[in-house]
Structures are given as C-alpha cells and as structure tokens.
Amino acid sequence: MRPALLRFAREISRRTDGTRMERQDLEEEMAGHLEATFSRxxxxxxxxxxxxxxAMSRFGDGKRIGRQIQQALYPYRREMxxxxxxxxxxxxxxxxFSVLLTAWSAYIPWLILCSLTGSALLALAVDPPASLNRRFVLNGLFLLQTGVLxxxxxxxxxxxxxAGSILAMAGWLLILLAMALVYRTSAYDYRTRRVRLEKHDMAINAANVTTGILSVSISLFILWAYLAFSDGTDRVWMFALIPALFWALTYAAQWLLLAKGRVKTAYGITGLQIxxxxxxxxxxFRIT
Structure with a gap:
C-alpha cells in the first residue's frame, strides 16, 4: 500500500465518527479503491x-467526502x-438585551459564556477537527449549553x-433539543466496541447524561447567584465549579472501570452521583 494513499484514506476516515474499528474498515476500503486506481x-x-x-484527485476532496460519509452515517445530526x-x-x-432594557441589569459573563458555547457548537457542526474525541467534546458542550440555557x-x-414567557419557552425548547442530542450521542451514534459491555455502557451513559445535566445546572445556578447577589470581591464563585468537577471526575472514573470490566464498581459510582x-x-429546597 502506498503511504500517501493510505494517509489520504486515513484523513477521510478520521473525519467520520464511530468506533476505531469502524473507521479502520472504512479506511481499508477507501485505500483499496485508491490502490486499484493507482495500479491502472x-x-x-x-x-x-x-x-x-x-488517484487522489479523482477520488475527490478529502474533507468533502468525509463530511458526506458523516452525514450518511448520522443523518440530521449536523442540522440539529x-x-x-x-x-x-x-x-x-x-x-x-431584554433584561438590560427592562431590569437595567447586564449579565455580561453569562452572555459571553452563552456565545462561546454556541459558537463552539457551530464550529463543530460546520467543520469538526479530525483529531477530536467527538463523543466527549460534544456531550460536554451539550451539557454545558443546557446549564447555560x-x-x-x-x-x-x-x-x-x-416577552419573558416567550423567552422562557424558547429556552425550554432549546434544552429539549440539547438533551435529545446528548442522549442520541451517548446511546445511538457512538456504540461501544465492547459488545459484552454494550448494555452497561448505554445504561451508565444514560445515567451520566442525566446527572451531568443536573450537576452543570447546579454549578451554573451557584454562579448565577454569585453574580446576582455578590459584590464580586470574594472567591465564593469557585464553589460553583465543585458539582461540575465532581461529575466530570466520576464520569471519567466510570469509563476507566468499564474498560477494566469492573461493572459493579462503575454502577456504584453512578449511585454515588445520584x-x-x-x-x-x-x-x-430545605434552605429555600
């Protein structure tokens, strides 16, 4: 196999999602077509x-082909x-601007965070970097965006x-879309290569999606309360990071445990999260 042709095929396969085995199969199939064209x-x-x-020119633009394959494998996700x-x-x-014009309050940090997460999602939808761990990055952004919303x-x-009711309704609709994307990414688009553990992967993923949404929401609520009621001279805002960090660390621990086949311990961590x-x-609720 010609190294240049293999690199070209690998670059296309890296622009698609799925397991490493699925990308390898796709890479080998495309490399075979390229090699046949090269021989002719x-x-x-x-x-x-x-x-x-x-051979590479006749095959087509690598980025465009990668996007087309991605769209065929995961229809409508890009549009979502x-x-x-x-x-x-x-x-x-x-x-x-509604809050600014009616309550004369400017929540600039929240606007910046909302703009950053929205822009990051836009960039990933238009042209995602080939080297990203898409499952982790997308789920993280979806959960963060849910908390921001x-x-x-x-x-x-x-x-x-x-006006306030309409905005709130729009926010809830966007949250439903974000949650649908999270569950789709976790349970459907990225199936595990470990067939023996597939049902456990999906169950723990579903639990982690739910606990992740709640954890990020708690973190952002604490941050919102700090911005709303603090004079900004203390560092209480750092406590807002604790729920989200706790969830992220326990999520990572669960995947390490699942990789080692320690299913019961992984479920135990899920119980701890809940x-x-x-x-x-x-x-x-007791305080309030």
Missing amino acids: LIEEGHTEQEAEEL ILGLSAGSLLFGFAVF LSGILLTSAVPGN AVIAAALALF
Whole structure:
C-alpha cells in the first residue's frame, strides 16, 4: 500500500465518527479503491508520483467526502447541532438585551459564556477537527449549553409580560433539543466496541447524561447567584465549579472501570452521583 494513499484514506476516515474499528474498515476500503486506481494509472504509463496525485484527485476532496460519509452515517445530526447553536446564540442576545432594557441589569459573563458555547457548537457542526474525541467534546458542550440555557431561563424572570414567557419557552425548547442530542450521542451514534459491555455502557451513559445535566445546572445556578447577589470581591464563585468537577471526575472514573470490566464498581459510582445530587437538591429546597 502506498503511504500517501493510505494517509489520504486515513484523513477521510478520521473525519467520520464511530468506533476505531469502524473507521479502520472504512479506511481499508477507501485505500483499496485508491490502490486499484493507482495500479491502472501506472499501466497507462504514468509515473508513480503522477499516479498517486491523479488517484487522489479523482477520488475527490478529502474533507468533502468525509463530511458526506458523516452525514450518511448520522443523518440530521449536523442540522440539529446547527439549530441548537443558532438558537442558543439568538436566545442569549435576546435574553441579555431584554433584561438590560427592562431590569437595567447586564449579565455580561453569562452572555459571553452563552456565545462561546454556541459558537463552539457551530464550529463543530460546520467543520469538526479530525483529531477530536467527538463523543466527549460534544456531550460536554451539550451539557454545558443546557446549564447555560437553564440560567438564561432564570434570567427571563426579570422580563415582564409575555416577552419573558416567550423567552422562557424558547429556552425550554432549546434544552429539549440539547438533551435529545446528548442522549442520541451517548446511546445511538457512538456504540461501544465492547459488545459484552454494550448494555452497561448505554445504561451508565444514560445515567451520566442525566446527572451531568443536573450537576452543570447546579454549578451554573451557584454562579448565577454569585453574580446576582455578590459584590464580586470574594472567591465564593469557585464553589460553583465543585458539582461540575465532581461529575466530570466520576464520569471519567466510570469509563476507566468499564474498560477494566469492573461493572459493579462503575454502577456504584453512578449511585454515588445520584446520592450527592439528591442531597444537594434536598439541601437547597430545605434552605429555600
């Protein structure tokens, strides 16, 4: 196999999602087609370098082919992410200016965070880097965006009349879209290569999606409360990171345990996540 042709095929396969085995199969299939074209061009009298360049040129643009394969494998996901990113950006600016004009409060940090997450989703939908761990990055952004949207819905309470209700409804619709994308990414688009553990992977993924949404929401609520009621001279805002960091660390630990086949311990950590979040929510409702 010609190294240049193999690199070309690998670059295309890396632009698609799925397991490493699935990408390897795709890479081998494309490399076989390229090698066959290369052989025919050599027989026609071309030099090896010319044959390589012509074979890749006739195959097509690598980025475009990768996107087409990705779209065929995961239909409508790109459109869903584009809708979430565009909707979140519009929601962010609408909430910010509505609160600014009615309550004379400027939540600039929230607007910046909303804009950053929405822009990151837009960039991933348009042209995702080939080297990214898409499952981890996408799920992280979806969960973060869900928390940002929840914070935005809280801010809409300062907007009087129907405008506040409409903004809140738009926020909830975007949250439903984000949650649908999270569950799709976790349970459908990225199936595990460990067939023996597939049902456990999916169950723990579903639990982690739910606990992740709650954890990030708690973190952002604490941050919102700090921004709303603090004078900004202390470092209480750092406590807002604890729920999200706790979830991220336990999530990573679960995958390490599953990789080693320690299913019961992984489920035990899921139970710990649920217990901690339940305790935090119970404490919150008791205080309020």
